[in-house]
Amino acid sequence: MAAGTALLYDEEMTKYKLLWVDPACKIEVPERLTVSHEALVRTGLAARCVSIAVREATDEEILLVHSEEYLEAVKKTPYMTLEDLMAFTQQYGDVYFHPNIYHCAKLAVGATLQLVDSVMTGRVRNGIALVRPPGHHSQKSAASGFCIFNNVAIGARYAMQKYGAKRVLIVDWDVHHGQGVQYCFEDDPNVLYFSWHRYEHQNFWPNLRESDYDSVGKEKGAGFNINVPWNKVGMENSDYLAVFFHVLLPVAYEFCPDLVLVSAGFDSAIGDPEGKMCATPDIFAHLTHLLMNLAGGKLCAVLEGGYNLTSLAQSVCQTVQTLLGDPAPLPADLGGPCESVLKSIHCVRSAHKQYWSCLKYTADLPASELSAKSLKVAEQKTGNEPEAQEQRSPEEIVWPEPPKRLCPPVRTAVALPEGVACPDACKRCSSAEAPSSLVLNRIRGDFFKESEDKVTLTALCDLIALLERMAKNEVRNGLALVQDVSMAMVCVMQHAPTSLTNRVLLVCVGDGCVPTRITEDGKTLLVHISSTEAQGQKSKHCVPVCLRKGCSDVAGFMQAVLGLLLPLGYEYNPGLVLLVRMPGSGVCESVWQQLAGLLQGLAQGHTLVLMQENETASAGPTASALLGSPAPMLGLLGNLLSEDLEALETLRNTLQADWKLLQVNACQQN
Numbered sequence: 090m091a092a093g094t095a096l097l098y099d100e101e102m103t104k105y106k107l108l109w110v111d112p113a114c115k116i117e118v119p120e121r122l123t124v125s126h127e128a129l130v131r132t133g134l135a136a137r138c139v140s141i142a143v144r145e146a147t148d149e150e151i152l153l154v155h156s157e158e159y160l161e162a163v164k165k166t167p168y169m170t171l172e173d174l175m176a177f178t179q180q181y182g183d184v185y186f187h188p189n190i191y192h193c194a195k196l197a198v199g200a201t202l203q204l205v206d207s208v209m210t211g212r213v214r215n216g217i218a219l220v221r222p223p224g225h226h227s228q229k230s231a232a233s234g235f236c237i238f239n240n241v242a243i244g245a246r247y248a249m250q251k252y253g254a255k256r257v258l259i260v261d262w263d264v265h266h267g268q269g270v271q272y273c274f275e276d277d278p279n280v281l282y283f284s285w286h287r288y289e290h291q292n293f294w295p296n297l298r299e300s301d302y303d304s305v306g307k308e309k310g311a312g313f314n315i316n317v318p319w320n321k322v323g324m325e326n327s328d329y330l331a332v333f334f335h336v337l338l339p340v341a342y343e344f345c346p347d348l349v350l351v352s353a354g355f356d357s358a359i360g361d362p363e364g365k366m367c368a369t370p371d372i373f374a375h376l377t378h379l380l381m382n383l384a385g386g387k388l389c390a391v392l393e394g395g396y397n398l399t400s401l402a403q404s405v406c407q408t409v410q411t412l413l414g415d416p417a418p419l420p421a422d423l424g425g426p427c428e429s430v431l432k433s434i435h436c437v438r439s440a441h442k443q444y445w446s447c448l449k450y451t452a453d454l455p456a457s458e459l460s461a462k463s464l465k466v467a468e469q470k471t472g473n474e475p476e477a478q479e480q481r482s483p484e485e486i487v488w489p490e491p492p493k494r495l496c497p498p499v500r501t502a503v504a505l506p507e508g509v510a511c512p513d514a515c516k517r518c519s520s521a522e523a524p525s526s527l528v529l530n531r532i533r534g535d536f537f538k539e540s541e542d543k544v545t546l547t548a549l550c551d552l553i554a555l556l557e558r559m560a561k562n563e564v565r566n567g568l569a570l571v572q573d574v575s576m577a578m579v580c581v582m583q584h585a586p587t588s589l590t591n592r593v594l595l596v597c598v599g600d601g602c603v604p605t606r607i608t609e610d611g612k613t614l615l616v617h618i619s620s621t622e623a624q625g626q627k628s629k630h631c632v633p634v635c636l637r638k639g640c641s642d643v644a645g646f647m648q649a650v651l652g653l654l655l656p657l658g659y660e661y662n663p664g665l666v667l668l669v670r671m672p673g674s675g676v677c678e679s680v681w682q683q684l685a686g687l688l689q690g691l692a693q694g695h696t697l698v699l700m701q702e703n704e705t706a707s708a709g710p711t712a713s714a715l716l717g718s719p720a721p722m723l724g725l726l727g728n729l730l731s732e733d734l735e736a737l738e739t740l741r742n743t744l745q746a747d748w749k750l751l752q753v754n755a756c757q758q759n
């Protein structure tokens with residue numbers, strides 16, 4: 090299993106800049122690269138990465154995307170006078186040339202390809218290339234938007250040609266639309282291009298009609314181009330997560346890529362003069378985490394934009410720290426997506442419902458939207474939109490430093506019955522260093538009126554000992570094999586340190602009844618995925634999800650996780666995630682590992698898994714997920730049961746009054 094995070098950087102790429110006055114280009118400065126790299130060095134993150142050398146791309150590699158005449162023309166720029174450079178630049182939009190930019194553009198492509206090599210060969214698990222000039226606007230025969238060669242588009246073609254990658258997912262979280270990437274792959278079903286971008290009904294650069302949500306791809310590529318327009322500025326963390334949960338992730342899992350490329354532009358972060366958004370740098374820790382179980386963890390992030398040097402550096406560090414496997418910060422005080430984003434989400438899901446079975450039950454668009462689309466009527470302000478920051482200059486915007494993300498010395502502790510081997514790299518946790526006898530007596534009092542079953546008592550004490558170490562941040566997460574998961578659940582809720590249990594996300598997988606006293610204490614949000622219809626006890630904190638084919642239904646299970654469990658979990662923001670595998674759940678191993686992987690984005694990674702002690706076969710795979718190994722690819726998901734999909738939509742509609750992140754449709758009133 091590949092491990093390690095590649096970092097590609099070469100200061101040569103800082104050696105070009107704008108040589109004349111051009112207000113459109115003055116933000117693209119060499120310091121963008123130096124502050125990013127210096128922040129990685131200063132925080133010690135660079136030293137934890139595998140440094141991979143940058144190289145120049147060859148002509149052949151550049152010609153994977155660009156035309157010969159364009160390449161030949163760019164080749165002449167190093168020898169041009171200033172006047173010639175300015176004249177040459179005139180033919181393109183919002184970009185500038187420099188005698189050294191051709192060299193740097195070859196290095197940017199070369200760095201990207203070196204990153205693809207190191208991930209595809211398993212030299213590393215994932216990585217990031219800090220490059221300039223950026224790439225996602227450049228086209229076959231044109232430079233655009235500070236871009237000369239399309240780094241990520243070439244990287245995708247290269248991965249397919251050299252490594253036989255079948256399906257490549259490109260996630261473009263830059264605040265601008267990477268039209269160059271869209272043009273490159275719009276008829277190609279092997280490359281799924283996802284981009285969100287500031288659009289404001291075509292009033293924002295590059296002002297293209299084809300950047301809207303109804304550009305879904307062409308011919309065989311129909312369905313493989315996803316555009317999410319931000320029709321307002323001031324988008325926040327909740328808006329970004331809502332789009333991941335209700336657009337990108339369900340489709341990405343259905344697409345099942347064997348490589349993920351991220352056009353990692355950080356001009357979508359707060360303080361950026363271009364984006365004018367309000368999402369904070371720590372959101373990139375979560376966006377990265379949510380992509381890391383795709384493609385067996387093969388993820389290549391390539392820098393695109395980012396023009397506020399402070400939020401750029403912080404966002405780069407947040408991204409790299411997650412790639413390295415550190416715990417994610419708490420997704421603090423998330424609300425729901427704003428009305429404008431709800432409309433965009435609804436529109437893009439509706440435009441794609443015919444291509445993706447996970448979107449099949451998207452409610453039809455309100456007539457008003459369709460007419461507005463054809464009349465291109467600008468959206469009427471509903472007044473409850475987040476205030477744009479126009480009144481303050483971007484430099485004046487301030488936000489809190491992202492919180493420190495400390496790594497507990499032990500990643501995974503296990504409480505196992507005698508005779509069960511401790512999975513590699515895990516630390517056995519026993520109550521030998523017994524928790525205070527007070528706890529012991531309390532447990533004894535709770536569970537053993539009559540006979541004292543020593544073995545069970547010890548197991549429960551081991552469990553509490555593990556949780557006490559988790560509460561002290563000595564241990565990040567844990568796995569316990571117990572005789573009776575229901576008893577163990579109750580014991581955890583009653584005896585674990587309150588710092589962990591004052592808000593517990595309890596995820597139960599498989600049939601069986603969960604002790605109701607657990608869900609009545611107000612400290613727990615229970616999501617129970619099983620094959621049985623709810624016994625009507627549905628409430629804000631008790632969410633039964635019924636899969637008619639049971640937990641063995643991979644497609645249904647994943648859609649319930651991505652479109653319901655994760656939004657709930659992020660909005661609830663628990664201090665502990667208690668993941669319980671009920672006896673005979675029938676859940677398939679790789680789905681279980683996906684779940685254990687994805688849930689670690691919550692509670693700073695404090696996940697406790699409870700399983701029946703006879704499930705020793707699953708201890709290894711579960712431990713590897715808890716240790717941060719990417720879950721195996723699920724393969725092409727089967728079709729979703731329409732009853733399950735409809736039930737999921739109904740459940741979301743029922744719960745969205747309490748849980749705003751579950752909203753997927755613009756309210757029908759307008």
Ligand SMILES: CC(O)(O)NCCCCNCCCN
Binds near residue numbers: 354393
């Ligand atoms: C890589 C990228 O996506 O960040 N390039 C952005 C290009 C923006 C062009 N317009 C600038 C106008 C200045 N107000």
Ligand SMILES: [Zn+2]
Binds near residue numbers: 264363
């Ligand atoms: Zn950008």
